Amino acid sequence: MAKSKQELESALPSLALVFGYIAIKELQDPKDRVDVLSRLGYGYKEIAKICNLSEGTVAVMKTKLKKTKRRK
Secondary structure (H helix, E strand, O other): OOOOHHHHHOOOOOHHHHHHHHHHOOOOOHHHHHHHHHHOOOOHHHHHHHHOOOHHHHHHHHHHHHHHHHHO
């Protein structure tokens, strides 16, 4: 019997998400967390899930981080 999509999502987290949690466990500032995870290649959905933020918030943070890096 095939499992539904909801059952698969409620299963154990993927290894990539676990590595993301480990990468940011010591960081307190959400901007730092988003910066590290984006450098590691995570997408908006994964970053939002790991940091417990919305995808829109992650997108805005990434845009602001790009602008501050250009100015330096």
